[in-house]
Amino acid sequence: MALPRLHARTSTPRSALGVSRRGFVGLLGAGAATAGVGAVAGAPLAHAATPSGSGLTSASLPAPSSPAYWDAVRRLFMLDKDILFMNVGTVGSPPREVLDRVDNVHREVAAGAIAAYSNFADVREVAARGYGCDPDELVVSHNTSDGMSKIIAGLALKEGDEILTTNHEHSGGNVPMALARDRLGVVIKRVALPVGNDQRAEDYVALFRKAITSRTKVLLFSAPTYKTGTMLPIRMLAKLAQEYGLTTVVDGAHIPGMMAYDFHELGVDFLAGSAAKWQCGPGGTGILYIRNKVIAAHNPNPLPEFWPVVSSGYPSEGGRPARSNGPTASYDIAADLQSVGNGSLAVMAGVREVCEVWDRIGRQRIQDHVLGLSSHLRELVVERWGVKSLYSPKDDPRLVCALTSFAPFSDPRDVFDGQKTTKLVQRLKDEYGIVIRTSDFPVIGSAKPHSVIRVSTHLFHQKADVERVVNALWTLSRDMS
Template identity: 45%
Template sequence: MTRSDTVALEAPTAMPMDTSRWTNKRRDFLRMMGYGAGAAALGPMLMACGSSNSATQAETLRAQLVADEAFWTNVQNMFTLNPAKTFMNIGTAGSMPKQTLDLFDTENRKKAAESGNGYSNLLDLRKLAAPGFGVDPDELAFSANTSSGMCHAILGIPWQAGDVVVTTNHEHGGGLTPLNIAKDRYGIEISMIPMPVGNNQTAATYQNLFDERIRSLKAAGKRVRAVMWSSPTYKTGTLLPIAEIMQVVKQHELISIVDGAHLPGMMDYNYGELGMDFMSGAGHKWQCGPGSTGILIMRNKIRASNPLPLPKWYPVHTSSYSTRERTTNGTETFDIAASVTSCGSVHTPMFQALVNACQLWDSIGRKKIETYDLTLSAYLKEKVVERWGIGALYSPKDDPKLCCALTSWNPFRNPADVMDSVKSAAFVSRLQAEYPQGLIIRNSGFEVIGAANQHYAMRVSTHVWHDANDIDALVNAMWDLSGKMA
């Protein structure tokens, strides 16, 4: 579920285009596409999906990216990234825009000059950020990062011995760690679903996997209490479909906990409409806020999107605690997000800067950013298919409900080399060291059904400071390096 975007920047066709640094080949491509003579604006990635001709599909996606290039050049100029490197690991860390850096510096100096404290639940800032995520201020808390938010969500639930939490075998430690604490402390059980990988999946595939596992556990007499999943999985970039899994959650009347580390700043989601109980995301990745910031969405009222009673929950790290029972209707009883945000004196400039980045995203248009990120990723996937074949992809490409801006694949000419962790790490290092673009990506290890050992694939993040040329350079360099390492 997405909202319509709000583009406060000028429309791309109204912006002057700086072509001084472009190659002749690039200018020829623009002339071929008719840029400036009625070329279509950037269209959704979905328009190109489903074609069996990956070369044609790639050309279509590239044309969409080029058609809006002037707009994104203006966006790219908002950042201070080192031009000697190409940063394609936003899934680990983003970069603050210049205006956010300036505000952070100003507020830090003001705080130092006035000997300011941070005793606050930051309601004024939460009011500014919440609309961009489709929730009310009492439902949006600021946390230290995704892992912090997952600890708040999971360890605040009053578990009983024998409660079962259904999750996957592709989860991050940020979610698995508090689950394991709850296992040892309260006696809960963790049931992991093995995740299929690659393009031969649909949203229904994952929806059915969760439904079948829950039904199987119930048939065995187990008390299933909650479902926890990553959307997307950080290992393969598979966007486990929130709306479809939420249908399963509501049918079985369960608590829903989403590790959405990569969602804020990448996807334009209305969390009130999606209806999950908890979604923990990062402020410092795709949202491009400072480090040590996160966003925790906490359902705090009954909406049509989720008519289930609100789960009992207690704060575990706070200076704010209400003993009142939570609401049974559409009006909150108290500000539950304050209990997460307020814990002693917080460093307010960090969250002022985070909100500044959120407002910048709102002004650009979250839908526009999502569309651009996904189109870059779709173009990358098609280029991967052209060089390595569709079997090399661990990320889905043809079901748009499963696609995000993380792309994972096996780059090795000998496919079995993907199980060599040392060789995989060397690939990442050499890609940055031996190619002039200074390409920075990461690898990730994960289980593959039927494989004897973990696979260590390459994972690439495509975001607002990239363009089609960056992807072309990446694919060419990775293809060249895979030949050298064959």
């Protein structure tokens, strides 16, 4: 079992951390110096974050039943009060207590010149708890794109192998797939995704099933897609993949912090997400899940061959044991991926802190809130613009998320006018102080892509914000028609 060797490598604090014993022990305390790298990366630097701003923290929120609860949640954030920010799908905003924590640790690290050659076991443990997986399966990556790149580069794909994916993927997945195609001769096949409210989860499964061939090795899809906010049915697609012995890779950029998913229950092999969008962690952070054991109830298939292509944790001699074929991991593969040269104690402390904030508020409570708002938004869109304007699903609860895309103009020809849509989004910002974004994508049966708008509803929003954006868009779109 190679696990002890990894720890031997990463838990040599005085030499590997590159700081003097005096400096290290002086800052962290002698107990911490013997506690291992996991402790170095987390608790010993944990001077309580001194809340700036309102002084409110996630530990001092009113009871969730209080009418003031979500307003208090909003006050945890330092978003510009003059702007209604509804583009969380692009980037989130860390709560004050997270910023304070990052700032404090940055300063302590600077004062002590502390290095962090670590696999950050303590941060992974806290994060894994919130995502329903084990620490040996959870890597804090740099972002979704980083996670997707490491997954695709780490799979043992060869010439002629097919990746079955969709026509609504983000470059975060498309680029590493293109690299596998151009470097290895891997073939990329795409199913064309329908848009709007007319689909059910089963329709997507049928689409993928029809496209699987004897050469298909990987099923790769975004859930939700960033184009239309369609939450492809992950569990059902994972089951389909298991039936055909395929590896599942989910671009889950928008999952962490939005959906209260238990990653084990999803039954997938890999999921890459952002920690800086809906999870509102520090910039340049992501969540990468790698199934590291056989989970009889959710994914009984053997683990796919996988190599940690960017790693300082992988042993320079002797390799790793075979991946587990049972319920217990044969080694901590996440530690191999997490250990890459000198890391950032401050950023990692921020990720740990924001995971704790989310756990304190309650991930299910957050999911219910953000989906409640997006459902309200869709109902209002249907009332004003009609159901045909929706490019996101509405009626099948298995397909919805907190991203909503719709056509804002009453003339159907305007979906081909990307400039007009861009102008609307700009005017919404300039004249109403509301930030959303455009979304462009191919549509089945249309020679040209459609250009619509996308609105994100998150935990710092309330119903009144949804009504405000709808009213502003209604007025503006009529003015521009």
